[in-house]
Amino acid sequence: xxxxxxxxxxxxxxxxxxxxxxxxxxxxxxxxxxxxxxxxxxxxxxxxxxxxxxxxxxxxxxxxxxxxxxxxxxxxxxxxxxxxxxxxxxxxxxxxxxxxxxxxxxxxxxxxxxxxxxxxxxxxxxxxxxxxxxxxxxxxxxxxxxxxxxxxxxxxxxxxxxxxxxxxxxxxxxxxxxxxxxxxxxxxxxxxxxxxxxxxxxxxxxxxxxxxxxxxxxxxxxxxxxxxxxxxxxxxxxxxxxxxxxxxxxxxxxxxxxxxxxxxxxxxxxxxxx
Amino acid sequence: xxxxxxxxxxxxxxxxxxxxxxxxxxxxxxxxxxxxxxxxxxxxxxxxxxxxxxxxxxxxxxxxxxxxxxxxxxxxxxxxxxxxxxxxxxxxxxxxxxxxxxxxxxxxxxxxxxxxxxxxxxxxxxxxxxxxxxxxxxxxxxxxxxxxxxxxxxxxxxxxxxxxxxxxxxxxxxxxxxxxxxxxxxxxxxxxxxxxxxxxxxxxxxxxxxxxxxxxxxxxxxxxxxxxxxxxxxxxxxxxxxxxxxxxxxxxxxxxxxxxxxxxxxxxxxxxxxxxxxxxxxxxxxxxxxxxxxxxxxxxxxxxxxxxxxxxxxxxxxxxxxxxxxxxxxxxxxxxxxxxxxxxxxxxxxxxxxxxxxxxxxxxxxxxxxxxxxxxxxxxxxxxxxxxxxxxxxxxxxxxxxxxxxxxxxxxxxxxxxxxxxxxxxxxxxxxxxxxxxxxxxxxxxxxxxxxxxxxxxxxxxxxxxxxxxxxxxxxxxxxxxxxxxxxxxxxxxxxxxxxxxxxxxxxxxxxxxxxxxxxxxxxxxxxxxxxxxxxxxxxxxxxxxxxxxxxxxxxxxxxxxxxxx
Numbered sequence: 001x002x003x004x005x006x007x008x009x010x011x012x013x014x015x016x017x018x019x020x021x022x023x024x025x026x027x028x029x030x031x032x033x034x035x036x037x038x039x040x041x042x043x044x045x046x047x048x049x050x051x052x053x054x055x056x057x058x059x060x061x062x063x064x065x066x067x068x069x070x071x072x073x074x075x076x077x078x079x080x081x082x083x084x085x086x087x088x089x090x091x092x093x094x095x096x097x098x099x100x101x102x103x104x105x106x107x108x109x110x111x112x113x114x115x116x117x118x119x120x121x122x123x124x125x126x127x128x129x130x131x132x133x134x135x136x137x138x139x140x141x142x143x144x145x146x147x148x149x150x151x152x153x154x155x156x157x158x159x160x161x162x163x164x165x166x167x168x169x170x171x172x173x174x175x176x177x178x179x180x181x182x183x184x185x186x187x188x189x190x191x192x193x194x195x196x197x198x199x200x201x202x203x204x205x206x207x208x209x210x211x212x213x214x215x216x217x218x219x220x221x222x223x224x225x226x227x228x229x230x231x232x233x234x235x236x237x238x239x240x241x242x243x244x245x246x247x248x249x250x251x252x253x254x255x256x257x258x259x260x261x262x263x264x265x266x267x268x269x270x271x272x273x274x
Numbered sequence: 275x276x277x278x279x280x281x282x283x284x285x286x287x288x289x290x291x292x293x294x295x296x297x298x299x300x301x302x303x304x305x306x307x308x309x310x311x312x313x314x315x316x317x318x319x320x321x322x323x324x325x326x327x328x329x330x331x332x333x334x335x336x337x338x339x340x341x342x343x344x345x346x347x348x349x350x351x352x353x354x355x356x357x358x359x360x361x362x363x364x365x366x367x368x369x370x371x372x373x374x375x376x377x378x379x380x381x382x383x384x385x386x387x388x389x390x391x392x393x394x395x396x397x398x399x400x401x402x403x404x405x406x407x408x409x410x411x412x413x414x415x416x417x418x419x420x421x422x423x424x425x426x427x428x429x430x431x432x433x434x435x436x437x438x439x440x441x442x443x444x445x446x447x448x449x450x451x452x453x454x455x456x457x458x459x460x461x462x463x464x465x466x467x468x469x470x471x472x473x474x475x476x477x478x479x480x481x482x483x484x485x486x487x488x489x490x491x492x493x494x495x496x497x498x499x500x501x502x503x504x505x506x507x508x509x510x511x512x513x514x515x516x517x518x519x520x521x522x523x524x525x526x527x528x529x530x531x532x533x534x535x536x537x538x539x540x541x542x543x544x545x546x547x548x549x550x551x552x553x554x555x556x557x558x559x560x561x562x563x564x565x566x567x568x569x570x571x572x573x574x575x576x577x578x579x580x581x582x583x584x585x586x587x588x589x590x591x592x593x594x595x596x597x598x599x600x601x602x603x604x605x606x607x608x609x610x611x612x613x614x615x616x617x618x619x620x621x622x623x624x625x626x627x628x629x630x631x632x633x634x635x636x637x638x639x640x641x642x643x644x645x646x647x648x649x650x651x652x653x654x655x656x657x658x659x660x661x662x663x664x665x666x667x668x669x670x671x672x673x674x675x676x677x678x679x680x681x682x683x684x685x686x687x688x689x690x691x692x693x694x695x696x697x698x699x700x701x702x703x704x705x706x707x708x709x710x711x712x713x714x715x716x717x718x719x720x721x722x723x724x725x726x727x728x729x730x731x732x733x734x735x736x737x738x739x740x741x742x743x744x745x746x747x748x749x750x751x752x753x754x755x756x757x758x759x760x761x762x763x764x765x766x767x768x769x770x771x772x773x774x775x776x777x778x779x780x781x782x783x784x785x786x787x788x789x790x791x792x793x794x795x796x797x798x799x800x801x802x803x804x805x806x807x808x809x810x811x812x813x814x815x816x817x818x819x820x821x822x823x824x825x826x827x828x829x830x831x832x833x834x835x836x837x838x839x840x
Binding site: 138139140141142 | 347348349350351353606
C-alpha cells in the first residue's frame with residue numbers, strides 16, 4: 001500500500017482538531033482529496049494541505065502507513081477511531097491521540113498529551129517519552145473507559161491513568177502521578193517506576209502492579225498476602241510483592257501489588273496478614 | 275406591518291372545538307385566531323397537512339437549579355448530541371438535559387409552544403426564571419414545591435387553612451409560580467433526617483401532620499385561591515413496588531373536596547406510582563387498578579411518565595427516592611437540601627429493553643394511556659428527562675396510535691415482562707383527535723390556559739402543522755409516517771409568527787412566562803405580613819425582602835388572575 005508523510009508547514013499556535021488523520025480515512029483517497037480534508041485550526045475550518053506538506057510513496061506492505069514528521073503537540077484526536085494500519089509520529093503528539101481506537105498501531109517517538117488512548121477498544125499505542133493525564137480513560141463523566149488494546153509508555157504518565165478501565169493492558173516505564181486505576185473494573189496496569197498517592201481509588205476489579213515505591217495505600221485497601229511471583233500481561237515478575245485488595249468502599253475486588261523491596265514503609269501491614 | 279396570516283386548506287384537528295379532520299382555513303391577526311383576515315394576509319398552503327393547536331406539555335423539567343446541576347454532572351450526556359450555531363440559533367448540547375436555548379428550539383421543531391417546568395424549590399426559583407428567560411419561542415410556567423414546606427406544614431398543623439392560603443398566595447406572587455406542586459409530601463422532610471414516609475397516614479418527623487393532611491390542606495388552599503390548575507402531586511412511595519395502592523388512596527383522599535365534575539388533583543408521571551408486586555422480581559403493572567379508579571371518578575387527572583429506552587437523567591425533589599436509585603444502580607448521585615422547603619436528587623439511568631423492570635415500566639405507561647377512557651384526563655408526558663427525553667414524544671405518539679408499533683417494539687423487549695403484561699391484549703389505538711387531546715387540548719384545559727390548546731376565535735395563534743394527511747394515512751399501519759411528521763413540524767406558528775418551517779427554526783421570538791397573581795382578602799394578607807418577617811428570621815438564611823422576585827425579572831411576564839377578573 002502507500003506510505004503517506006505529513007510535515008507541518010509551520011509551528012502551530014492554537015489547537016487543531018485533526019480526527020481526519022487516520023489510515024482508513026486516507027486509504028480510499030487520492031493525494032488531492034487528502035489535502036482537502038477539513039481540519040479546524042482553532043475556530044476556523046481549513047484543509048489538511050494548508051497546514052501540512054503531504055507526500056506519498058508506494059510501500060511494499062499491505063497496510064496504510066502514515067508518518068508525521070515534526071511537532072504536532074497542538075493536534076487533537078489524531079487517529080480517532082482508527083481500525084487498522086499504522087501511524088508513526090516523530091515528534092511530540094497532542095491530546096486525545098488514538099481516541100476510541102479499535103485496531104492498528106500508533107508509535108510516538110516523543111511525548112504524548114493527555115487523554116492518550118481514551119475509550120480505546122483495541123490496537124496498540126507506544127510512546128517513547130511521557131504521556132499526560134487520563135491515559136486510557138473514559139470521557140469525562142462517563143463510565144466507559146478503555147475496553148481493549150495495549151498502551152506502552154516508556155516515560156512517565158500523569159493523573160487518573162486507566163480511569164474506568166475495563167479490559168486491556170497499560171505499561172508505564174517510569175512513574176505515574178495520582179489516582180492511577182481509579183474506578184477500574186478489570187484489565188491490568190503495570191507501573192515500572194513509582195506511584196503517587198491514591199492509586200486504585202474506587203477500583204472494583206483488575207490488577208495494578210507497581211515495581212517502584214507506592215507513596216501510600218488507601219485505608220480502604222486491605223492486605224491479603226505476600227506473593228513471590230506476579231503475572232502482568234505476558235510477563236511473570238519476580239517479587240516478593242505485598243498484595244492488597246480493594247477498594248473496599250466500592251465493595252471492590254481489585255488487586256494492588258507493591259514490590260516489597262521498594263516499599264519498606266508498608267512493612268507494618270505485614271502484621272495484618274491473616 | 276401586516277401581521278395577518280391565513281392557514282389555507284389545512285386538515286384541522288381541534289378537539290376542544292369538536293373539529294375532527296375538517297378542511298378549513300385558519301385566520302390569524304395580532305397573534306390571535308380571528309374569524310377573517312384581510313386579502314393581503316400572508317398565506318400558508320396547508321392542503322393535505324395536519325393542522326393542530328401548538329403542543330402543550332404539562333410536565334417537563336426544563337429549567338432550574340436541578341436541571342443545571344444535572345448538566346454539570348453529565349458531560350457524557352452532551353458529548354454525542356450537540357447543535358452548531360446558525361445565523362439564527364445558538365449552539366447547544368444535550369440529549370437528556372439540553373441547554374436552555376436548545377430546549378426551546380427542539381420543542382418548537384416538534385410543534386410544541388407551551389411547556390411547564392413542574393418542580394422548582396421556591397427559594398431557587400430565581401434561577402428557574404433565569405433559565406426560563408433563556409428558553410426561546412415557547413411559553414412556559416413553573417410550579418413551586420410546597421409539599422414539604424415548613425410554613426405550610428405549620429399552618430396545616432394548626433388547622434389554619436386560610437393562613438396557609440395567604441402564605442401560598444404570597445409565595446406564588448413572590449416566586450412568580452403558577453400552581454402548587456407536591457412531591458412526596460412529608461417524605462422529603464423526613465429525608466432531612468435520613469428517613470422517608472411510606473404511607474398516607476405516617477406522621478412527618480417534628481410536625482404533627484401526615485401526607486394526607488398536607489394534600490388535603492393544599493387542595494383546600496387551591497380551591498380558596500381559585501388557582502387555574504389543580505394541585506400537582508407526585509405521591510409518596512414513587513418507584514416502589516406495590517405503590518399503586520398508595521396512589522389510589524392519594525387520589526381518593528381529596529374526593530370529597532372536588533367540585534362537581536371538576537378535577538381536584540393531578541397525579542403526575544403516574545407510571546412510576548402504578549407498581550404492583552412485593553419487590554422488583556415480582557413487579558407487575560398496577561395500571562388496570564389505577565385506570566379503573568380514574569374511570570370511576572371525575573376528580574382526577576393523570577399524566578403518563580412514559581419510559582423511553584435510552585440513557586437519561588432522573589431528577590426529582592424526591593430526595594429519598596434518588597438515594598434508593600443510587601443504591602440500586604451504583605450510578606453517580608447528587609443530593610441537595612433546600613432550607614425549610616424541600617430537597618432534591620439526581621441520578622443518571624439507562625432504561626434497557628431487555629431489563630424486566632424497565633419493560634414492565636414501559637408497559638405500565640402505555641396501559642395507563644390505553645385503559646383510561648377519557649383522553650381529557652390522561653396526558654402524554656415522559657416526565658422529561660426522568661422517564662426519557664421529550665424529543666421521544668413522536669415515538670410515544672406512534673405507540674398510542676398503533677398497536678403494530680407497540681408490537682414491533684415489544685418484540686425487542688424482555689419477553690418475561692411482556693408475557694406478564696396486559697399490554698399485548700389491548701387493542702385500543704388513539705385517533706388523531708385523541709392524540710391531539712392528550713398532547714395539547716386537554717393539557718391546556720387542565721392548566722386553565724384558556725387561550726391555549728385550541729384554535730377557536732380568540733385563542734392564541736399557536737399552531738402546529740405537520741406534513742401528514744390525517745384523512746389518508748392509516749396511523750395504525752403507517753405509524754412511521756406519523757412519527758416522522760411529528761418529529762419535524764412543517765410549520766410551527768407561535769403568536770402568529772412562523773417560527774419553524776420544514777423542521778428548521780426560521781424565527782426566534784421570546785416566549786411568555788405565566789404565573790398566578792393569587793390574592794387573598796386584605797385581613798388575611800395583613801395577618802400574613804405581620805408573621806412573615808418573623809418566619810424568615812427564624813427559618814431562612816435570607817430576608818423576605820430579598821426573597822421576592824420582581825416582575826421585571828421575567829423576560830415576558832404574563833400574570834394570570836385566578837378566577838378571572840378582579
